[in-house]
Amino acid sequence: MNRGLMILTAALPLALAGCDEKKAEAPEVVRPLLSQTVALRPAATLRLPGLVEPRISTDLGFRVLGRVVARDVSVGDLVTKDEVLAAIDPLALELAVRSAQAEIANAQAQLTNAAATATRQRTLAESKSDSEASLETAEQAEKTARATLAKAEANLAKAREQLSYAQIHAEFDGVVTATAVEVGQVVSPGQTVLTIARPELRDAVIDVPEMEARRLSIGAPFEVMLQLDPSVRVSGEVREIAPEADTTTRTQRIKIALVNPSDAFRLGSIVTVASTTDASPTLVVPASAILADKDGSAVWLVDEAAQTVSRHKVTLAQGAADGNGVVVSAGLEPGQRIAVAGVHQLKEGQKVKIVRETTP
Numbered sequence: 001m002n003r004g005l006m007i008l009t010a011a012l013p014l015a016l017a018g019c020d021e022k023k024a025e026a027p028e029v030v031r032p033l034l035s036q037t038v039a040l041r042p043a044a045t046l047r048l049p050g051l052v053e054p055r056i057s058t059d060l061g062f063r064v065l066g067r068v069v070a071r072d073v074s075v076g077d078l079v080t081k082d083e084v085l086a087a088i089d090p091l092a093l094e095l096a097v098r099s100a101q102a103e104i105a106n107a108q109a110q111l112t113n114a115a116a117t118a119t120r121q122r123t124l125a126e127s128k129s130d131s132e133a134s135l136e137t138a139e140q141a142e143k144t145a146r147a148t149l150a151k152a153e154a155n156l157a158k159a160r161e162q163l164s165y166a167q168i169h170a171e172f173d174g175v176v177t178a179t180a181v182e183v184g185q186v187v188s189p190g191q192t193v194l195t196i197a198r199p200e201l202r203d204a205v206i207d208v209p210e211m212e213a214r215r216l217s218i219g220a221p222f223e224v225m226l227q228l229d230p231s232v233r234v235s236g237e238v239r240e241i242a243p244e245a246d247t248t249t250r251t252q253r254i255k256i257a258l259v260n261p262s263d264a265f266r267l268g269s270i271v272t273v274a275s276t277t278d279a280s281p282t283l284v285v286p287a288s289a290i291l292a293d294k295d296g297s298a299v300w301l302v303d304e305a306a307q308t309v310s311r312h313k314v315t316l317a318q319g320a321a322d323g324n325g326v327v328v329s330a331g332l333e334p335g336q337r338i339a340v341a342g343v344h345q346l347k348e349g350q351k352v353k354i355v356r357e358t359t360p
Contacts, residue, residue, distance in 0.1 A: 033309070033352040034341040035302050036289070040281040040334050045274060049227070050206035052269040054197030055239075055257065057177065061193045062088055063165040067186045071193070075179055079170040079196060086181075086193050090166040097163055100156035107149035114138070114145040174198045177267065197267065204236055204256040204271050210245045213252040217241075222256050222275040226264060230272065234261045282317075283332055284325045289340040290316070299332070300339040300346050307353065309339060309346050 066088030073085050121138035125131075178195040181187055204224045208216065218238055225233040236256040245252045256273060258265060265271070291298045297316050300309040314331030332338070337354075339346060346352075 030307070030351045030353045031342075031346070032355040033302065033339055035337050035354050036286070036340045038283060038285060038328075038332050038334055038336045038338060041284045046208070046212055047272065047274045048206045048208060050204045050224070050256075050271050050273050052258070052261075052265050052267055052271060053203050053205045053255075054177065054199065054267055055201035055203050055255075056172075057195060057197040058171060058174075059192040059195050060085065060168050060171075061189075061191050062086075062168065062187055063189055064088070064093070064162055065186070065188055066090075066092070066166065068181055068183050068193070071179065071181065071183055073176050073179075073194065075176050077176045078174075079176060080173050081170055083170045084167050085170055085176075085196075086168045088166050088187070090163060093159070093163040093166055097156065097159040100152065100159040103152040104149065104156055107145065107152040111142070111145035111149050114142040118142040168193060170196060172196075172198060175267070199267060202258045202261055202265060202267065203239065204258060204273055206254050206256070206273055207246070207249065207251040208254050210250045210252060213241065213245070213254065216254065216275075220275060222273050224256065224258060224265075224271050224273050227270045227272055229264070232262070232264045234265060235259045236273070283328045283334070285328055285332070285338065286325045286340045289338050289343060290314075290326060291343045300343055302337040302339060302352065302354070304337060304354075307351055308349050309352055311348055 068086060069089050070087040071085070073079060079085060118135075118138040118141070121135040125135045174196040176194055177197045180192045180194060187193060204222070216238055218241065220238040222236045222238065223233060224236045225231075236258045238254060239257040240255040242253040285299065289299050291300065291311070296313055298311050298313045301312045302309055312331065315329050317327040317329040339352075
């Protein structure tokens with residue numbers, strides 16, 4: 001029994017040594033890796049169709065209710081400032097003026113009578129032939145008559161102002177771009193009758209995808225060309241950017257002010273606008289490649305020769321993240337390979353195997 005125990009004791013260290021050798025000989029696990037070679041993204045050229053529209057366009061309408069009896073202009077007509085463009089039947093307004101004039105005549109007669117009565121009462125009061133109360137009553141009647149006359153004069157001024165609303169006058173030199181009513185139609189106050197625009201101030205209006213619109217700013221340069229003849233061109237600058245994107249198309253409306261456009265850029269012309277939205281090429285990497293922790297932002301660089309990864313600190317451009325990735329402003333060079341997936345599972349110096357490469 002003792003002899004068997006001695007044999008077992010002697011064999012145990014040999015068995016343990018064999019296990020250690022097996023563990024030491026176990027190959028290291030090589031992790032499959034999805035990676036990408038960093039490359040500069042060239043300046044993106046934005047090229048979209050647009051429409052030439054007036055910068056200043058005004059809808060004109062009557063300020064009072066009435067039936068249209070004249071519309072002297074049509075779409076495309078040139079108009080001058082203070083020119084009569086349309087009119088409604090003025091009969092009711094003219095009668096209101098006459099009524100106000102009659103009220104003034106009546107008020108003036110009442111004032112004359114009240115003034116004469118007050119004068120007589122003052123004479124009687126001075127001679128003690130009548131009471132002070134009668135004088136006060138007469139003077140009060142005179143004040144009332146004066147107030148009635150002032151009210152009648154105000155009503156006449158208002159009636160004449162209303163009569164002037166029976167016609168629409170051009171507010172500035174321009175061109176008629178739309179008409180909304182015809183002769184004989186009854187219109188309500190404020191209803192649009194026609195639209196005029198200033199043709200010398202023109203914009204190229206385009207709808208830009210939301211992601212591209214983020215790169216634009218007021219004053220950004222554009223080149224605008226006619227679609228019918230691309231050789232006819234004019235420069236422009238972004239004048240207005242819609243604050244919100246359209247809920248359906250997810251585009252933002254951009255208005256580009258044309259700088260000294262020729263007559264070829266007529267209102268309604270279809271144009272093509274082009275601009276370089278980025279000032280210089282940038283390094284863009286997928287957001288999934290960024291390892292962010294308390295030490296800052298980093299990426300895993302891939303050593304293709306050794307097939308290992310190493311942590312590398314990078315600096316991200318502020319506010320430059322979009323649906324295509326994030327912009328790296330420092331820490332990376334074109335041509336370097338980085339891991340783009342599973343970055344939180346990698347370790348320093350870990351062996352990897354490149355199984356698939358993504359497109360920058």
